[in-house]
Every structure is written in structure tokens, then in C-alpha cells.
Amino acid sequence: MATIFISLGSNIDPERHLKAALTDLQDHFGPLELSSVFESEAVGFEGTNFLNMVVAAQTQLSIADVVSRFKQIEQRHGRVKGAKKFAPRTLDLDLLLYDDTISEQPIELPRAEILYNAFVLWPLAEIAPTLNHPVVNQSYQALWNDYDKSQQSLWPVEFSWSA
Template sequence: MAEIYISIGSNIERERHFQNGLRALIERFPDYRHSNVYESEPVGFSGRNFFNSVFAATTSLNVEQVCQILKQIEHDNGRTRGDKKFSPRTLDLDLLMYDDLICELPAQLPRDEITKNAFVLLPLSEVAAQVKHPVVGETIQTIWQNYHNPSQKLWKVEL
């Protein structure tokens, strides 16, 4: 069984799409943990704030199968392919880590955003505190404790 970590984000009809995405993940990966949900400002563009969290689960599926499921859930929630990288999203599901796999295809693993964005790193630290980042070699908790980017603010929200 592989341990997977998936970031969930939405800033278009964010409560509806976020909850739909979370329900779909739970249906496909019932052995799961889920971080708190945070509101954050968009990074790289101006627009509505996002809801973000991290979903952790175990699976017997391979990385390609997991990526296909995530794309299908996004599609089912109105996500269109070909959108600009930094733009509003109905639902954004990114595979952050798949065990300690390091690769570029079918997804960049571990995802580069882990060490760069508070909206990924803080919720990841809640569900994977003692997991070692396979490239950095430090635990997610240590990376979060050493993280400093005052321009990225987060607010915990209840859904």
C-alpha cells in the first residue's frame, strides 16, 4: 500500500466544489486523513481567495491510476484542461507525494509547491508531520517550522 498526499483547492463556487471534491476522494480512498481547511489569497494572480487542504490516504493503485482519478474528479467538477497555470479553479487536486517516489511523469513528485506555498505546507504538516520529504530529507513538520514567507497568509475556516 502506498501513502498518498493530495492538495485540494478551489476558488470558484469554492464551498460547493471543495466539498464535492472531498466527497469524491473519500469515496475512492476511504482509508484517509484530512487536514483543516484554510482560506488563502491566490498566488501568482489576482482573484478570489481559495479554500485549501490536504487529503492523505493509502492505496494499492499505482501513481498513474491515482493521477487519472484526480483528473476525472476535477473534470466532474467543471475543471477544463488548458487553463493558465495561475488562474481561478473550480477544483484543483494535485498529487503532492506518493510514498517517497521522485519523478516528473505522470506528475512532478514530490510536488515543488510543498516547500514554496504555505497553503500546501501547513495542511500537509497536519497529516504528514513525521514524513520525510524525499528530496529535502527533512520531515514535513521541520520544513513547516523553518518556513518563512509573510506574504502568504492563511485563515482556518469551518465548512
């Protein structure tokens, strides 16, 4: 059984889409461990604010199958296949970590944005503070402590989801 960490984000009816994604993820992967939900400004384009969080789950699926499942969930909730990268979205699910796997194919792991996006690092540090990044060999809490927090504006928000 592999432990996976998933980044969730949305800036189109974000509360509804995050809740729907959590329900789908739980249906596919079982019990979830959730970070707080954070609101942040759009990064890389002008747009409405995003809601973001990180979720941990267990799986026996391969990396490719996990990513395929994420794409199905995104599309079921209105994500347009092949849409522009830096644009508003109903739902974005990204595999951040698959145990301590380091790979380039079928996707890059660990996901590079862990180290440079506050909306990924802060919630990851919240639910896995003592876990070490498999490349830089520092804990996520240490990485968050050292992160230049003036780079991106981010704040926790109230969010409620019933499993």
C-alpha cells in the same frame, strides 16, 4: 498499498467543490485523513481567495492512474481541461506525495510546491508532521517551522464535511 497526499484547492464556490471532491475521493480511495481547511489569497494572479487543504489516503493504483482519477474528478466538477494555470478554478487536485517516491514522470514527485506554497506546506505539516520530505530529508513540521510566513497570507477556517 501506497500512502498518497493530495492537495485540494478551489476559489469558485469553494466550500461546495471541496465537499464534493472529498466525497469523490472517499468513493475512489476509501477512508481519508483531512487537514484543516485554510483560506488564502490567490498566488500568481489576481482572484478571489482560495480554500485549500491536504488529504491523505491509501491506494493500490499506479501514480499515472491516481493522476488520471484526479483529472476525472476535477472535470466532473467543472474544471476546464487545458485551462490557464494561474486562473480561478472550481477544483484543483494535485498529487503531492506517493509514499516516498522521487520521480519526474509521469509527474514530478514530491511536488515542488510543497516547499514554497504555505497553502500546501501548512496543511501537510498538520497531518504528517514527522514524515520526512524524501528530497530535502526534513520533516514537514520542521519545514513549516522554518518557512517564511510573511510570503503568503493564510488562515484556518471552519469547515465541516460528513464522510
